[in-house]
Amino acid sequence: LGKIIRILSLTLFQLTEISSDTLESLSQYMPPGVDDCYTGMTFESMLKSSDDAVEDLWGIAGLVLGLGTSVTALFRAGSYDAMGNIKLLCTSSIAEAASLVPDSRSESVHIKLSIGSCLVLPTVSSFCRRVEMMHDTELDDLLSSYEDLISKLLQYRTPSICFQNLLMAACIGAGSLLAFILDEGVLSLDVQRVKGLLESFKSIYTSPNPHFVHLGGLVGVVSAMGADAGSLIHRYNSMTTQAVGHKKESSSVNVPLLSSPSFEK
Numbered sequence: 001l002g003k004i005i006r007i008l009s010l011t012l013f014q015l016t017e018i019s020s021d022t023l024e025s026l027s028q029y030m031p032p033g034v035d036d037c038y039t040g041m042t043f044e045s046m047l048k049s050s051d052d053a054v055e056d057l058w059g060i061a062g063l064v065l066g067l068g069t070s071v072t073a074l075f076r077a078g079s080y081d082a083m084g085n086i087k088l089l090c091t092s093s094i095a096e097a098a099s100l101v102p103d104s105r106s107e108s109v110h111i112k113l114s115i116g117s118c119l120v121l122p123t124v125s126s127f128c129r130r131v132e133m134m135h136d137t138e139l140d141d142l143l144s145s146y147e148d149l150i151s152k153l154l155q156y157r158t159p160s161i162c163f164q165n166l167l168m169a170a171c172i173g174a175g176s177l178l179a180f181i182l183d184e185g186v187l188s189l190d191v192q193r194v195k196g197l198l199e200s201f202k203s204i205y206t207s208p209n210p211h212f213v214h215l216g217g218l219v220g221v222v223s224a225m226g227a228d229a230g231s232l233i234h235r236y237n238s239m240t241t242q243a244v245g246h247k248k249e250s251s252s253v254n255v256p257l258l259s260s261p262s263f264e265k
Contacts, residue, residue, distance in 0.1 A: 001031050001070070001073055001074070001077055001079075002029055002030050002031045004066075004070065005026055005029045005067070005070060005074075005082065006026070006027055006028070006029055008026075008063050008066045008067050008070075009023055009026035009027040009029070009067070010027050011063055012060065012063040012064070012067070012113075013027065015056060015059060015060050015063070015109075016060060016109040016112070016113060017109065018109055018110070018113070020089070022085045022088050022089045022092075023089060025081075025082075025085050026067070026082060026085050026086070026089070029079065029082050031077045031079060032077065032078050032079065057112050057115065057161075057162060057165060058115075058165075060109070060112045060113055060115070060116060061112070061115040061116030061119065061169070062116065063116065064089075064090065064093075064113060064115075064116025064117055064119075064120060065116050065119060065120045067086050067089070067120075068086060068090060068116070068117075068120030068121070068123055068124045069120065069123060070086070071083050071086060071087075071123075071124050071127050071128065072127055074086075075127070075131055080133065083128065083133060084133070086124060087124055087125075087128060087133075087134070089117070090116075090117035090120060090121050090124060091117070091121065091142060091145070093110055093113040093114040093117045094114050094117050094118060094121070094142075094145050094146070094149060095145055096108075096110040096114070097110055097111050097113075097114035097149060097166065098145065098148050098149040098152055101149070101152040101153055101156050101163070102152065102156050111162050111163070111166055112162065114149075114166060114169075115165055115166050115169045116169075117173075118146070118149075118166070118169035118170045118172070118173035118174075119169050119172060119173055120173075121142065121173055121177065122173055122176035122177040122180055123176075125138075125139060125142060125177060125180070126180045126184075129180075129184075129186065136186050136187055139177070139181055139186060139187060140187055142177065143174070143177055143178065143181065143189075146170055146173060146174035146177060147174070147193075147196075147197060147200075149166075149170050150167070150170050150171065150174060150197075150200050151200070153166065153167045153170065154167075154200065154203070154204070164209070164210055164212070164213050165212070167204065167209075167213055167216060168212055168213050168215065168216030168217075169216065170216075171200075171201055171204060171216035171217050171219065171220035172216050172219045172220055172223065174197060174220055174224075175201065175219060175220030175221060175222070175223030175224040176223045178194065178197065178223075178224045179223050179224050179225070179226050179227075179256075179257075182194075182226075182253065182254065182255060182256050182257060183226055183256050185254045185255060186254075187254060188252040188253065188254040189252060189253055189254070190251065190252055191250065191251055191252060191253050191260075191262045192251075194224075194253060194257070194263075195262075195263075197224070198221060198224060201217045201218075201220040201221045201224070202217070202221070203217075204216065204217030204220075205217030205218045205221075224257060225256075225257050225258055226256050226257065226258060250262065
């Protein structure tokens with residue numbers, strides 16, 4: 001496990017050249033009680049060889065996905081600090097990407113890093129929430145980050161393939177996160193807020209966009225409805241009976257969308 005985390009982190013640094021204490025900490029990760037210090041590369045050697053690295057959009061995303069999906073193994077190993085670092089790396093990259101969107105000329109590595117972060121954060125967040133390593137307010141803030149990113153990507157439309165991939169990933173991630181929040185009933189969300197996000201998805205898959213962007217909007221919708229289409233792990237719905245007896249529409253929702261009277265139409 002230690003070698004996997006270190007190699008993923010070192011390779012991610014090689015491709016992005018991001019100066020990050022979080023990434024450097026992950027590149028030095030050692031599982032508790034395990035001696036597996038050899039990786040063949042160090043953070044310092046990557047600093048020297050990074051000039052020869054080729055930035056790759058989905059290569060970077062894949063490395064982030066690898067780190068994100070390792071949180072369950074890290075939890076079993078008792079590596080809670082490493083879990084926190086992965087969560088911080090992903091959440092901060094989405095916020096950074098949103099701030100860069102207005103500059104349509106920018107294809108910063110933060111944009112590329114955030115593509116993988118958008119896809120894997122629902123998995124990271126749902127697991128961290130279940131093991132009490134993430135507060136409900138953090139989930140709300142994260143959903144707001146997705147909403148802000150999607151809003152800015154729609155406002156500053158650009159033909160950049162990097163930004164288009166980011167829009168696709170943001171839709172998929174937002175739909176999956178919304179489904180987790182409502183299926184588990186961890187937050188009560190304003191109905192109009194949820195409808196606004198669904199309308200954003202609709203505008204994306206009905207507007208003139210590349211097919212893969214249309215796909216992102218569609219997957220966002222079906223995931224939000226609870227289909228797990230954009231999830232990297234299967235979720236077991238623990239709220240299937242919660243909506244029984246709730247016949248009247250409300251200004252807020254904390255049940256699966258298909259169980260809410262506010263979303264019957």
